[in-house]
Amino acid sequence: MASRTARRLHLGPYRAAVIAPISHQNVTLSPNLAAQVDDATHEVARFDAELGYEIAPFSAVLLRSESAASSKIEHLTAPAKAIAQAELTPNGRNNAAAIVANTRAMTAAIALSGHISAEAILRMHAELLTTSAPSIAGRWRDQQVWIGGGDLGPHQAAFVPPHHRHIPAAIADLLYYIDRDDVPVLLHAAIAHAQFETIHPFADGNGRTGRALLHAHLRNKHLTRNLTVPVSAGLLTATDAYFDALSSYRAGEPQAIVEQIVHAAFAAITNGRHLVHDLRDIRQGWNDAVMSRRGTNTWRIADLLLRHPVINAALVNEQLGILTPNIYRSLSPLLDAGVLTELTTTRRHQMWQAPQVLRALDRFAARAGRRGRTSH
Numbered sequence: 001m002a003s004r005t006a007r008r009l010h011l012g013p014y015r016a017a018v019i020a021p022i023s024h025q026n027v028t029l030s031p032n033l034a035a036q037v038d039d040a041t042h043e044v045a046r047f048d049a050e051l052g053y054e055i056a057p058f059s060a061v062l063l064r065s066e067s068a069a070s071s072k073i074e075h076l077t078a079p080a081k082a083i084a085q086a087e088l089t090p091n092g093r094n095n096a097a098a099i100v101a102n103t104r105a106m107t108a109a110i111a112l113s114g115h116i117s118a119e120a121i122l123r124m125h126a127e128l129l130t131t132s133a134p135s136i137a138g139r140w141r142d143q144q145v146w147i148g149g150g151d152l153g154p155h156q157a158a159f160v161p162p163h164h165r166h167i168p169a170a171i172a173d174l175l176y177y178i179d180r181d182d183v184p185v186l187l188h189a190a191i192a193h194a195q196f197e198t199i200h201p202f203a204d205g206n207g208r209t210g211r212a213l214l215h216a217h218l219r220n221k222h223l224t225r226n227l228t229v230p231v232s233a234g235l236l237t238a239t240d241a242y243f244d245a246l247s248s249y250r251a252g253e254p255q256a257i258v259e260q261i262v263h264a265a266f267a268a269i270t271n272g273r274h275l276v277h278d279l280r281d282i283r284q285g286w287n288d289a290v291m292s293r294r295g296t297n298t299w300r301i302a303d304l305l306l307r308h309p310v311i312n313a314a315l316v317n318e319q320l321g322i323l324t325p326n327i328y329r330s331l332s333p334l335l336d337a338g339v340l341t342e343l344t345t346t347r348r349h350q351m352w353q354a355p356q357v358l359r360a361l362d363r364f365a366a367r368a369g370r371r372g373r374t375s376h
Helices: 004-009 031-054 056-073 080-088 095-111 118-129 164-178 185-199 206-220 231-250 255-289 297-307 313-320 324-336 355-368
Strands: none
Touching: 031 185, 031 255, 056 080, 056 095, 056 206, 056 231, 056 255, 056 297, 056 355, 080 095, 080 355, 095 118, 095 206, 118 164, 118 206, 164 185, 185 206, 185 231, 185 255, 206 231, 231 255, 231 355, 255 297, 255 355, 297 313, 297 324, 313 324
């Protein structure tokens, strides 16, 4: 239902973007921004190299944290406990389940980063939306979409992406650009991300898929080799500036999105180091609190908790190969020390949680924060 005036505004032709190809384009940065790109690139590589081996068990935590932050940009929020529970109970329909789906999309992006193709991008999108929107998951859109302006039509929208008939050619052009090796990696990834968001090739899930693609790009060019740097957590500190930068890119001014990705990288590294420090301290504290011999299954489960702060017997068996009758005996020292607490009471669907780890993850999300407008 809408007024006659509102309906009249949405009659007749509308203007959709016709985007310039970028396969052979070069972006010239100001000397100051070029220096910032170099500094941020160095810091990302150092973060990955220094912590990649030491915190290998934490790499899954960083990837999950990045997925949660990327989802938060799209209004999808849930506490760490709910997200960890959703990992054990698939096929849910709430925000936590959507964040878990985004983690699957991020995981697919990293796994497919060796060869970024149209099929790889479609696979990322399929992992994201197969459960919640199977009719559009893993398919280029076959309809017009728009950003802002209401649901009646695109006439009053803030941005109208290209008509869907242009998507295959625009994606092919983007992939040619991504395949280049003559562009500084962080600049390269920022421009490719902005171009993807401008093409807006899907009916839904473009932001989350585009940020997953950004991580595939960083891994493809070997800037990151071990870890997922939580760039989306950095973008969350200034969502207004991020969306404004995408708008500036669409208007032919690319420097703003490069600047936002650079700032996000610095913020991500700071927050990521803080998270790692917290997890390291938590794990060290367990050494003094848990009464169990070194090398036992109890300590293997303790290490698992840093990756999966909510567990059940099936997960422990799958990840560590410990037989179910032995799992309960191995959990006792962790329960006695307060490292674990029971999350459920029924034996059939019993779960346990590591409260300290969950609090550290919630603090990470709180530091990332959320400022600025909330739609894109």
